[in-house]
Amino acid sequence: MPVLFLFFFLSLSTISAQQRTYCNPVNIDYGYTPFERFSQEGKHRATADPVIVNLRDTLYLFSTNQEGYWYSADMLDWTFVYRKFLLDDKYTHDLNAPAAWVMNDSLYVYGSTWELDFPIWKSGNPTRDDWEIAVDTLNVGAWDPAFHYDEDQDNLYLYWGSSNEFPLLGTEIQTHNLQTTGITRPIMKLHPEDHGWERFGEYNDNVFLAPFVEGAWVTKHNGKYYFQYAAPGTEFSGYADGVLVSENPLGGFRYQAHNPFSYKPGGFARGAGHGATFRDAHGNYWHVSTIFISVKNNFERRLGIWPAGFDADDVMYCNTAFGDYPTYLPEFAEGKDFTAGLFAGWMLLNYNKPVQVSSTLGGFHANNAVDEDIRTYWSAATGDAGEWLQTDLGESSTIHAIQINYADQDAEFMGKTLGKKHQYVIYGSDDGREWKIVVDKRHNQTDVPHDYVELSQPVRFRYLKLENHAMPTGKFAISGFRVFGKGAGERPGPVENFVVLRAPRDKDGNRLASWMKWKNHPEADGYNIYFGKDPAKLYGSIMVYGTNSYYFTGMDKADAYYFQIEAFNENGISERTEVIRVD
Template sequence: MLAKLKFLHFIVILLCLKSIPNLAQQQTTYCNPMDIDYKYNFEQLNEKISYRSGADPVIINHKSEYFLFVTISGGYWHSKDMLNWKYITANRWPFEDMCAPAAASVNDTLFLFQSTFESRPILYSVAPEKGIWEFYNRWTPRLPKDIGPWDPALFHDPDTNRWFMYWGSSNVYPIFGAELDHSKKLAFKDQYKAMLWLNQYEHGWERFGPNHSDPFKPFTEGAWMTKHKGKYYLQYGAPGTEYNVYANGTYVADDPLGPFTYAPYNPVSYKPGGFATGAGHGNTFQDNYGNYWNTGTSWIGLNWAMERRIVQHPAGFDKDGQMFANTRFGDFPHKITTKKWSGKGDELFTGWMLLSYKKPVTASTTLDTMSAAKITDENPRTFWAAKQNKAGETLTIDLQKEQEVKAIQVNYTDYKSDIFDNDPAKVYTQFKILTSADGKKWNIAADLTTEPKRDRPCAYIELPKPVKARYVRYEHIHVASPVLAISEFRIFGNGFGKLPPTPKKLIAVRQKDQRNVDLSWEKVAGAVGYNVLWGIAPDKLYQTYQFWNDEPNTFELRALNVGVPYYFAIEAFDENGVSAISEVASIK
């Protein structure tokens, strides 16, 4: 009898375990910043500053699988679906690690090269998923120390079998380019030359500082080359990684070494508003369905100016060859691609809205003045901290009415961290998400203790099915840092009300300085925020600047190009969805 009871008990346990959803396998969406196990950064080791970071991304589609290379990470990531990324350490890796690496896939070989001012080798692999790399060359040529090749990009033209390198990271020097000689193990074939220079006097978006407000000379870096329908798009990042306006632009030519012409629709990828701001210094790649994506660097800058995260946005080329990246709702949940999309990729936006903005929060404990209210302000540089980093600490958000919760994102802060390694035995993240209709009876919506241990500084979880709830709770289990600190607990889903009305009276007035335009609009009662959409034609409103409803409804946009006409529209959004887009306003 006792044996029979034990057997039945064992069966019940198995059934319970089977009922716990495997969140990773069921996930079909992603949310910026990317949910990877960002590594503790060693740049400031001597200053005893510990923080997780990732920047300067390059994603390569190699033999229908994806490889992500990131600044100073001790390795790289591999994915088969662009959702689940596995960290890989290599058999051969530069002793000083890699900063802003270059990578290129050619036939069955993946090439890799680090930023350097000295002589360094190009590595290659025919099995990068196994971490096996060999020396392709010893990179004996040496450039003048001041000019690189820092922030390099490798480009192989499949139509001509020619190889090129582009590089540069400076507010003094341009982006350089040179042809490489494949017969001589990719040594420089000819003299390098300047490809493009920044011109902040005509290109408003290239001006330095927050919202392009600083007269300091801007930086260009992060070169990347994309060939599309016979045209060569040389991309670059500007004006500085530590600002919300960090963006990617492009010049276009008929030859890989130019001459290049500035694209009047620049910037290509630009996300100055919202939670994950900044989209510069990344790369452009195609997925297995032929869709384009643009990666970039999003700024945190709390522990150190160069503390950053990784973002990716749908991208492409329109019928006129104009390059674009779609950052509309760029840090809200998006579907991962399963087919060729149309237009500019708006169909990938799930329509799941932010339910947590400025909602009331209750914390189990609070350290000093780091209050729980900061986890719903959509600012990655403010945060809540618990008195102790112990299991059972909680954060509870009151959505103030019942909503349909579909996904959550938890963004951690490295406050007074003392971690200087990435030992997976201690560096991992675990928590539970609970929901309730009345604040009394709670149900588990997600449980990371049932998943394999890994670190998730920007943990994004799509719930297996929508949950109707008014209260959503984070219950802490483990984080490696000595202090439990969270910058944002973001809840996504939909309310049950009507869509907001379209904002009225959008007015755009161009200043005497043509790089600037003054925008204003009439606020919508009950709106959470607005997207100002703009571009160089009524049907090319590819740019987005997101604003919150509790911010002013006037704004000086300082990102225009001199001599280029512009068109503007606006939409409102709330917890129920998005309004229709307004009529288009134009300026000459």
Template structure:
């Protein structure tokens, strides 16, 4: 039967049109926002930590991402709250309805069934919270305080762990270059206080650093400082009946901050050092370091590893957050893939096989860095001193500690890159740095707005992205996909321009204007030679390789077997082609290969070579 509906009046038409428009915008947003780029694009908060020293900076460190009821929650040191996401890309900041005695440093977070648990780092007596509505910021006390442990023991940098197979609870912690990581069983009947009658005897040592055998645990840039290293950032993952106790080392202030693991058949050990350590390591590139984080699974069962990358301009602990694909290979080896870790990656929309290790590379978009050392012109530049001009070219050198500062923080200031030829431009990342700021707290006045314009001739410009069209939020590491037509096709451009609208504070300072996409030429040739020679000190190896004309850079990939090249060190073509690698484990054989990359793509991986030590021979 045909039903005749009445003709809608103007108000009904308006509601229908509004509904269709909202649906259309949501669909466009879903198409546009399908990738992410490290450092993570979240609203890093201004940190009151150094207020007394009059140092102003945004920072984020010690991340924990948990999957709670198929949604994601991110906890970060001293941020006044946490972030909530349904897709691991769009993060909404949440202020809790109650908070502990002070803001949380390196918090522990855990999801068990329908409940989220939260606990702060402390040397005092502090409570464990729980929530069944973390998306609303609702917190309740599970207990009023954990019993006090002996002086200097902690628990600092804690991690909570629930063994689903035994229904037992544990906590791990430690942040020191004197003490080890500790572990203890918790008693659920006592609201997760320490098991046993004497808290002072309820814990025991889990692991110690051994920099004399583990080269990557040595302190300093490229593990070159004899200072005693730090272990911190405990995290526990159970996989196929084995317990992987993870830890960060050797210190957050350098490029070599990574995550390692010990493995046991029991949650309290004894633990054995995994010979393939570190499991997450990124010493080269823009966002260096990936230590002190956690390992979690997304809604498709894929593993991810989070960590802390170092800025360190305003303060030694000025940092950002990274997230890398991870997994377990066919031999149950835990690894994180940091190859092109600060280039755009897809978020998984299905289970991504990890049994053969590098299959997680399928999440790499293949969008290459188009902006490295490209000419940059600014509308104005602040002269910091008679000998130091904070010039525009510092935004393309891939160093987060160098930057351009505009003469004034006002709308209309521009930063323009010449890519040298027309390219298919896919995305940009604008990273801000706090230069002589006086902002000490994030409020409604702290947000970021700008426009991205593109041109083929430096005369006619087209708006490719406009952040004034979206809700106000602070984006210290703003990552924007360029899809102005909404068809998923790249923008064809030679020139890319940042046009300033607003950022809080007295100065507009940008430490990186990164442009990603692809050229139209051939990928570079594979480097003709790569040599690796293990030193008498087995923690070190001397590497050398042949340069490829026109290459932008190289990835040295290595691991403990020819098919386990999970480690990666990125070098630029204008850097030396020799390097002393100081991140190896004594008594373990290593294998190496190299690939070159440029704006067109990545070469075929070279032939795998061994380290010449003979350790791999039976």
């Protein structure tokens, strides 16, 4: 097959100067699980429970078992700093569900423990490995800890807990010695009998196991404390964050009507629980949280970042609509309405389109690379240079960005690895015979498991081919070769016959579910369902592919709900339907 080396060469420096968007999952060099018992189905990358904090307009990202952390000035390019915070050889892992907070122009870090031998670390210069022990032990064991420093009051609070039996707890920490005052208060427990989204199970339908509550985080806004928590379990697509509100940092918290506030049960990358809310250099709010995969192990996970904030009525929200499509970066988000989302408008061009490959390993079929499910993947028979995957867009289309999501097949690594790299080339063609280079990363020296490339200038092609040149480990395996841009056809018309039927009361009097159905649109790839408890605050969203119905089990039992739906394909998004009220 002849190849015309007419270089649309995109050097990394050119891309960096042009980029305006990012795409979830966050593209960082995730470490591999350090636990043999979690690797029975294969060694794999894994992290979760993220926290991002802002120190002097630089963002610092910590997450579970990474033996270090990342920092970024723009939320796109993340630099890893290797650092083992747990120095005792008895620990296989490094920090679990770490806490990080900024106080008096320094960054502090602490990890999960029920013991009293973990230090709190402190750094005034965390862009390099420059840390000191602030205190060698904390006089309360805290699993899933979160610290909130109240600048207005010069007070520090600690929140913690992860249990399907006990509540999340809170205490005040003295700033002069970083020890608790000795008074611990229960903050909250779940109420799955009232809140459908808090019930255990993939479809919130497991009545035999109690749900887990964890992932405490507090954000202060307009004199009120917004206590965030995760439920019902990290291994489910409905893993979400809720929020309670109080004027008191250690009590009196009320359930916010608009919950869950961070929720993403559909789309390519699903799950938006156990996270943290932070502000960028421009003052905008974002929420970082956990994306589930849970194929090789329940704790196989990634990270996502979503626009967030507070509306005019001080309702806390997080917008995950099109949350795994190209999204504007902070520099280009100024002046935009975060409640309406920051989606760049580039559609997915190759959903379920024809695929050809160089080889296939077992049942890891080629179409898995374009089915919009991070849990499924295609694997080549080898990890050798020259293995390739080709996608047909169906017609010549305008391409703005490409995301390559690698999967772990026959990986050999355990724990954190350094100095690894992915190398590849992406070719474009109009006829499938003559090819031009679109992206050349044959000399890339970085580990990019979810590489996202925004082209400095859009290109037009019908076919794209991804060719492997080097893998860090294992087979050449792809869970999502995702092409974004503008198709040449028409966007779908509005959805017709949208019906929402709320389930009758169960034996306990609950009405926690509803069934939705609509007329299938022949030109639609998928649908976005929007919901909320106010027609002007439809902050919840559910992305649905390949069906014209959805069973929604995340409702609160006593409240009326409002719903809208829109259709989308590679050419654009339809108008939304009229809002439907369901009592």
